[in-house]
Amino acid sequence: MVELDKLRFGTELIKRGFAKMQKGGVIMDVTNAEQAGIAEDAGAVAVMALHKVPADIRTAGGVARMADPKKIQEIMDAVTIPVMAKVRIGHVAEAKALEAIGVDMIDESEVLTPADVFFHIDKRKFTIPFVCGARNLGEAVRRIWEGAAMIRTKGEAGTGNVVEAVKHMRLISKAIYELRKMQKEAVYSVAERFAEPYCKLADSVIEDMGLKNITSNTVVYEEYTLADIVEGIYRVLLEIKELGRLPVVNFSAGGIATPADAAFMMQLGADGVFVGSGIFKSSNPPEYARAIVEAVRHYDEPEIVAEVSKGLGEAMKGLDVFKLGDEERLQERGV
Amino acid sequence: MRVAVVGVQGDVEEHVLATKLAMKKLGIEGDVVATRRPGVVERSDAVILPGGESTTISKLIFRNVGRKNMAEEIISLAEQGKPVMGTCAGLILLSKYGDDQVERTETKLLGLLDVRVKRNAFGRQRESFQVPLKFKGVGTVEAVFIRAPAVVEVGRNVEVLAEFERYVVAVREGSVIGLAFHPELNAEFGDTKIHEYFLNASLD
Numbered sequence: 001m002v003e004l005d006k007l008r009f010g011t012e013l014i015k016r017g018f019a020k021m022q023k024g025g026v027i028m029d030v031t032n033a034e035q036a037g038i039a040e041d042a043g044a045v046a047v048m049a050l051h052k053v054p055a056d057i058r059t060a061g062g063v064a065r066m067a068d069p070k071k072i073q074e075i076m077d078a079v080t081i082p083v084m085a086k087v088r089i090g091h092v093a094e095a096k097a098l099e100a101i102g103v104d105m106i107d108e109s110e111v112l113t114p115a116d117v118f119f120h121i122d123k124r125k126f127t128i129p130f131v132c133g134a135r136n137l138g139e140a141v142r143r144i145w146e147g148a149a150m151i152r153t154k155g156e157a158g159t160g161n162v163v164e165a166v167k168h169m170r171l172i173s174k175a176i177y178e179l180r181k182m183q184k185e186a187v188y189s190v191a192e193r194f195a196e197p198y199c200k201l202a203d204s205v206i207e208d209m210g211l212k213n214i215t216s217n218t219v220v221y222e223e224y225t226l227a228d229i230v231e232g233i234y235r236v237l238l239e240i241k242e243l244g245r246l247p248v249v250n251f252s253a254g255g256i257a258t259p260a261d262a263a264f265m266m267q268l269g270a271d272g273v274f275v276g277s278g279i280f281k282s283s284n285p286p287e288y289a290r291a292i293v294e295a296v297r298h299y300d301e302p303e304i305v306a307e308v309s310k311g312l313g314e315a316m317k318g319l320d321v322f323k324l325g326d327e328e329r330l331q332e333r334g335v
Numbered sequence: 336m337r338v339a340v341v342g343v344q345g346d347v348e349e350h351v352l353a354t355k356l357a358m359k360k361l362g363i364e365g366d367v368v369a370t371r372r373p374g375v376v377e378r379s380d381a382v383i384l385p386g387g388e389s390t391t392i393s394k395l396i397f398r399n400v401g402r403k404n405m406a407e408e409i410i411s412l413a414e415q416g417k418p419v420m421g422t423c424a425g426l427i428l429l430s431k432y433g434d435d436q437v438e439r440t441e442t443k444l445l446g447l448l449d450v451r452v453k454r455n456a457f458g459r460q461r462e463s464f465q466v467p468l469k470f471k472g473v474g475t476v477e478a479v480f481i482r483a484p485a486v487v488e489v490g491r492n493v494e495v496l497a498e499f500e501r502y503v504v505a506v507r508e509g510s511v512i513g514l515a516f517h518p519e520l521n522a523e524f525g526d527t528k529i530h531e532y533f534l535n536a537s538l539d
Contacts, residue, residue, distance in 0.1 A: 006467050008465050009463065010463075011465055017481050021387050021424070022387075023346060024343065024345065025387070025388065043391050043394055044391075045388045046388075080390070081388055082482065102458075104460035105460065129460065297371070
């Protein structure tokens with residue numbers, strides 16, 4: 001009957017498939033079971049379990065880490081929709097811990113303090129899927145090659161300012177447009193360029209020790225040589241060129257605060273949106289949550305976006321991204 | 336032939352592509368349209384409810400736009416013996432009875448399949464799996480289960496099409512088909528067997 005030896009878990013099809021089920025939806029940041037319930041009632045397709053929302057992470061300062069697993073567990077027990085949680089960039093042990101408690105997706109996120117200045121996690125080595133942030137096509141392609149099942153624009157989290165999310169979505173779309181017109185040889189050159197950040201560790205060691213430059217056979221990241229990485233990235237680029245879009249689901253995140261912001265990101269081609277501080281830093285979280293869900297569903301119907309935006313009360317206060325110092329810009333983390 | 340895919344939320348595009356490919360293989364002329372509002376399903380010859388979040392999709396299909404809602408149109412199509420297929424969340428919505436999760440979230444169901452479903456029957460995403468499955472009338476298909484529901488009670492007029500371990504995972508009642516897994520995800524490998532079966536499910 002059933003061939004149990006052919007039963008497989010955590011394949012790319014299953015991981016990417018999970019992300020596809022989120023399309024057209026809103027994923028909301030929550031810090032406790034009560035907020036998770038509000039998100040679920042409002043029609044969120046998933047929640048992101050956090051210790052603090054990004055706006056509070058900014059205010060608090062210090063090192064931002066994975067949330068307390070007990071808190072995450074409480075949220076998992078409180079709702080029927082999928083629960084995601086964040087780990088620091090490169091922090092394999094935090095990710096393994098979240099996999100062990102059974103969260104549905106891990107966000108390897110620049111919102112937390114990075115744990116590795118050289119590398120992101122090799123996400124192929126996990127059963128559960130990952131989502132990662134990207135500011136441009138290069139970051140998106142590197143994360144996809146590393147096994148991310150979903151990409152989200154980084155935007156600038158915790159600001160309530162949509163400008164960076166818009167910028168990142170436009171940068172990715174324009175790059176895909178250019179890629180579609182390119183010959184294969186030119187695509188290969190792009191792959192070589194996109195592979196460069198993986199050489200940072202090897203480069204600095206070589207320079208320090210006065211050794212010869214790295215070659216394409218040098219192992220630079222996990223078990224992969226530079227040649228493996230260029231080839232892998234080249235294949236991802238060809239897939240994007242053929243599809244005319246990323247081969248994984250692409251959400252928008254980082255500064256979405258109002259229903260109109262969410263509708264705008266959908267109009268720019270996002271498959272869905274993450275709303276972080278925007279909901280629980282507003283004056284009326286249940287109403288805000290519902291309104292953003294409606295605006296995403298009806299992003300191309302201005303009369304509905306207008307209707308749900310009526311009398312919502314104060315949105316989160318927000319920050320001017322251009323006044324933030326480089327140190328305060330979370331998007332600079334993890335290229 | 337016109338096939339509508341309920342395009343509220345979930346993997347809508349995958350169903351559109353799978354159906355188009357299946358129609359091409361069968362030599363069926365026609366189009367496949369994703370729709371988010373009433374008016375399209377009622378003018379179609381078949382309809383698909385995709386995978387996604389059942390709570391989210393339910394809220395939208397039962398919402399009136401003007402005097403109409405998509406739920407009534409889907410029910411009317413099924414009553415005319417036209418093919419209706421739901422995958423994963425779509426199976427939950429087609430069912431008559433849900434579990435405590437369905438009740439707690441007050442998810443409205445279409446009631447077109449006389450079955451009781453259990454949400455997330457196999458566990459969370461970590462426990463999601465793919466497996467070759469014997470499917471009645473089709474043969475072996477590679478079935479991808481993602482936080483999948485299962486059928487736990489089957490009514491008298493319901494035909495069981497596939498089982499996995501102790502659960503029923505595919506059913507049919509008249510022209511209405513419910514699957515706990517995602518055949519639409521196989522279309523990128525050119526496998527559209529289940530969608531071909533669906534296109535032939537009309538009782539006309």
